[in-house]
Amino acid sequence: MIGLRHQAAAIARRDLLSEMRSGEVLWVIAPFAAIALLLIPLGIGTDVPTLRRIGPGLYWAVVLLFGILVALRQSADNAGPQRDRLAMLGADPAAVLAGRAAAAAVLLIALEVVLLPVMLALYDAPIAGWGWLLALVPLVGAALAMLGTLVSAVTGPSATRPALVPLLVAPLAIPILLAATQALEGLRLGESILTWLLLLLTVNLALAVTGVLVARPLQEAG
């Protein structure tokens, strides 16, 4: 038997390989998210100062909404027989959650990186302090990935999953969305975003601890 970290790494690699082959996130979800960012200013036809003000909020809302699709994709790939296979191979439930969350984080960070220049160009929202993005983007990606993975484990392979995942993720993501939006707005205005980064770090830690504590009961309940 191998250790928890090694198991989680193997599961994350498997998830990413699966995604590379199916291309659902990068070739289906990301283009649709970019189109959503493009359509909003066209639809509301607002002026540049307003676009600048709403840009960061819309960017994170789009990341959140399409992040839910990443969580849904994960739960579809975690159906009965494959779930049993992982269990019978001795994968610790905590490692399964951690591996899935790590893979989802990589995909969400890629989504954020692809969408950020789109938002900056369409909403004319110049950013000061680019270095902060190196902390902000991974923290938001990791938090949304952990939340999505946890919620997708809670709903399991049930028929009501597609309705339950967004209903559960959206309210729980409010602190993440708030911190991310305020941080990006702070960067636009040249203010310190340390408080918001600390909030995101706290949310990440809380989700990680919750994941470890509930992993076994969640797997067995599924």
Add this chain to the structure above:
Amino acid sequence: MSAPVVSLRALGVDLGRTPVLRDLDLEVAPGEAVGISGANGSGKTTLLRVAATLLTPTTGTAEVLGVDVTSDARFDVRPTIGFIGHTPSLFPHLTLAENTSFAAELLGATISDVSSALAQVGLSAASSRRADHCSFGMQRRAEFATLLLAPPRLLLFDEAQAGLDSGAVELVDHLLKDVVARGGGAIVVSHQRAHGGLPLDRTLELDNGNLEVAA
């Protein structure tokens, strides 16, 4: 006398509100292979899932390889149980070799074990083919390869021979004989009473949620 490989006492399992198994007793001794037949919906798969520690009893007790299936120790015993369900469990977007390598990594086996296992089940040439591009029989053979990476102490087959060619049926035969020779145990469930001539020590019939000696 050695402890039984599987011991189910007064076992009852409800799925939702439906009672599937009722007051069932079963003991599988070391070195014994047991066949269980029954009609569709008689609870064969449910029984096998309890033995695989994937399902906990509603009433009664279940011990597998000396471990209570409701205890945390079930997580440790699972890699020593070879469970082949009636639906292939490979990850569809991965190749047969990648699926087997992933299993090897979790089980602590080596890459050379993977090549050897795939060769033994006759999949060397098809190892780079994606699982969702393979036939049912090929996916089954790849699952058998996983059993060769870390030989189990308990083998559980759900409809072992369904959809398999004669070569694959020989593999099932070989796997059963091997686990029995090593002092392990096996349970094979099927809707066919004859179990296709597999080397079984006794056969039972599941009827109305309980076991009877097969006629």
